Amino acid sequence: MTMQYTEIMVRYGELSTKGKNRRNFIDRLATNVRQSFHDFPNLVIKAHRDRMHMHLNGEDADQVMARLRQVFGIQNFSPSIKVDRDMEEVKKVAAQIMQEKFFDGMTFKINTRRSDHRFMYDTNEINDMLGGYILEHVPGIKVKMKDPDITLRVEVRLNGIFLSYETIQGAGGLPVGTAGKGMLMLSGGIDSPVAGYLALKRGVDIEMVHFFSPPYTSEQALNKAKELTAKLTPYGGHIKFIQVPFTEIQETVKHDVPSGYLMTVQRRFMLRLTAALAQKRHGLAIFNGEALGQVASQTLESMAAINDVTTMPVLRPVVSMDKNEIIKIAQDIDTFDLSIMPFEDCCTIFAPPSPKTKPKIDKARAYEAKLDVDGLIERALAGVEITEIKIGDTFLNQEEESFAQLL
Numbered sequence: 001m002t003m004q005y006t007e008i009m010v011r012y013g014e015l016s017t018k019g020k021n022r023r024n025f026i027d028r029l030a031t032n033v034r035q036s037f038h039d040f041p042n043l044v045i046k047a048h049r050d051r052m053h054m055h056l057n058g059e060d061a062d063q064v065m066a067r068l069r070q071v072f073g074i075q076n077f078s079p080s081i082k083v084d085r086d087m088e089e090v091k092k093v094a095a096q097i098m099q100e101k102f103f104d105g106m107t108f109k110i111n112t113r114r115s116d117h118r119f120m121y122d123t124n125e126i127n128d129m130l131g132g133y134i135l136e137h138v139p140g141i142k143v144k145m146k147d148p149d150i151t152l153r154v155e156v157r158l159n160g161i162f163l164s165y166e167t168i169q170g171a172g173g174l175p176v177g178t179a180g181k182g183m184l185m186l187s188g189g190i191d192s193p194v195a196g197y198l199a200l201k202r203g204v205d206i207e208m209v210h211f212f213s214p215p216y217t218s219e220q221a222l223n224k225a226k227e228l229t230a231k232l233t234p235y236g237g238h239i240k241f242i243q244v245p246f247t248e249i250q251e252t253v254k255h256d257v258p259s260g261y262l263m264t265v266q267r268r269f270m271l272r273l274t275a276a277l278a279q280k281r282h283g284l285a286i287f288n289g290e291a292l293g294q295v296a297s298q299t300l301e302s303m304a305a306i307n308d309v310t311t312m313p314v315l316r317p318v319v320s321m322d323k324n325e326i327i328k329i330a331q332d333i334d335t336f337d338l339s340i341m342p343f344e345d346c347c348t349i350f351a352p353p354s355p356k357t358k359p360k361i362d363k364a365r366a367y368e369a370k371l372d373v374d375g376l377i378e379r380a381l382a383g384v385e386i387t388e389i390k391i392g393d394t395f396l397n398q399e400e401e402s403f404a405q406l407l
């Protein structure tokens with residue numbers, strides 16, 4: 001019988017902070033991990049000062065580890081086997097592990113650590129006992145102190161002795177939420193999900209803000225944005241998806257603003273609405289997927305003309321990346337294939353034939369002065385709907401199925 005893991009031992013990431021911040025970091029990570037594993041009912045998560053322990057209670061170790069690799073704020077983790085505090089048992093299990101892993105010429109060492117300092121043997125005694133037993137029972141194996149093939153880690157705790165021999169790299173970053181809350185302007189494109197991933201990586205708890213324009217945009221386009229949101233949940237837990245109706249604003253702007261400024265004025269409305277939502281919901285900054293020079297709206301002049309409507313920080317995590325660098329990340333985080341699905345976007349439909357690449361702030365303001373800006377904003381905000389999206393939620397497939405049934 002091969003050895004069954006009983007728990008995963010998790011080492012925290014970039015824990016430069018101490019005291020209250022450290023506690024905050026650990027509590028937040030524990031909350032995120034619990035959310036991320038909401039569909040593993042038997043898993044028990046205990047977050048201590050130095051480590052987090054995830055007791056599997058029969059849950060599948062490989063599935064748990066695959067998901068754990070994505071959670072931000074984790075440096076690395078080790079699947080472990082719990083044994084009773086009986087050295088005879090520990091010896092047998094240690095030798096069995098080595099026997100299973102054995103290959104010709106394999107070297108090993110034992111690395112013991114005690115969190116229970118009153119245990120009857122100290123770390124050197126345990127190292128010697130186990131090392132000796134393994135040498136005797138696994139023919140051909142050798143001890144090597146520097147760079148052995150396998151390091152068997154032994155941890156003596158009050159409730160048992162834990163053995164592990166693998167260390168798996170975590171995602172790094174900071175636990176989502178430790179850097180505060182921000183709003184991500186999420187389109188259905190390639191760039192904004194990548195921007196969201198990068199914000200999450202540095203611990204920002206993002207809420208998605210998505211503008212849609214029925215009947216010009218379909219239910220499918222909305223579902224695509226929700227599905228993209230679901231793709232980002234493994235990094236930190238649940239994410240709120242805020243959909244904002246944008247039809248009236250787009251129709252009005254299209255009707256009343258000269259075509260060269262359509263795009264600038266539309267974007268100013270998007271930013272105003274996002275800033276208003278941030279204020280209401282205690283967000284501290286706005287994130288978007290703009291990259292310099294990609295399209296007409298992404299020149300410095302254009303950014304300045306759009307940014308004019310708010311003093312809230314607008315952060316652009318992908319601003320200086322080349323398109324293929326962004327695509328590479330999108331592929332790594334598995335948003336790319338979704339992003340390139342051809343659903344019409346509210347911006348493509350109302351895109352003017354030749355938007356100004358160097359819009360003027362004064363002109364944008366002057367054209368807007370003729371519109372009922374406050375009323376338009378108020379009505380859009382009144383139509384907002386919020387969905388909490390969890391890891392594993394899907395939105396597109398269901399639609400596809402019901403669509404297939406219609407055919």
Ligand code: ATP
Nearest residue numbers: 185186187189190191192209210211288289290297
């Ligand atoms: P993306 O790939 O993220 O769509 P893009 O290069 O296509 O970016 P634009 O379409 O000009 O660029 O959009 C720039 C940014 O504006 C987007 O990255 C996103 O943050 C925001 N944005 C655009 N459309 C929407 C929308 N419908 N809802 C929310 N945010 C949007």
Ligand code: MG
Nearest residue numbers: 187188189190
């Ligand atoms: Mg786009």
